[in-house]
Amino acid sequence: MSGNDQIELKFRLFDGTDIGPNKFDSSTSVGSIKETILARWPAGKEITPKSINDVKLINAGRVLENNQTIAESRMSVGELPGAVITMHAVVRTPVVDKSNDKHSAKIAKSNRCECAIL
Template identity: 35%
Template sequence: MPEEDLIDIKFRLYDGSDIGPFRYSSASTVDMLKQRIVSDWPKGKTVVPKVVSEIKLISSGKILENSKTVGQCKAPFGDVPGRVIIMHVVVQPSLAKTKAENKIDTSPKKGVCSCSIM
């Protein structure tokens, strides 16, 4: 693989910490990047993605599609040889998990009123 075909990418997490940088071929897909993020996620974080579908990658202000390649996602104005591309990682837990955690309390409410009329 030619050296110029490789791209250094660092993933910036929600708390400002980074994963990487790692070197990828420009033919690597966004889905492959997300798989690497899930497998290399740092221990001790409060938000942890369990599957690739919980991750969104943002580069140059655009959410990247899983089927796109790294070469297609590069910003043309940011191509400086030897530069590390930073992609931001957004974790969105699956909707089913979120709904289970946010169950509505259906227990009867006790009405308490304390009015003072003078």
């Protein structure tokens, strides 16, 4: 496959809506594709990614890495020439800061009633 092949991709979001289809060069990195997804993310969604690291792209059951190109990451099984490839775009949930979480739990415990019934 040459580096200038055009691949048509569509991205399915968690709620079933789609972004695209858009044509990308096969040498385009997954990170660049995620930037395009962020730029075209529908307004008004309850869950919105803040950076490309908040988005996971899944193609044929595989999570794609930001440093891979489309050509390196796509699977040829089941793809028809000229067909639109649908990838799932999943928003990663933010990682909970353990130190902040312990502080919140400590505050919640201190606000409880500590009466003893005899």
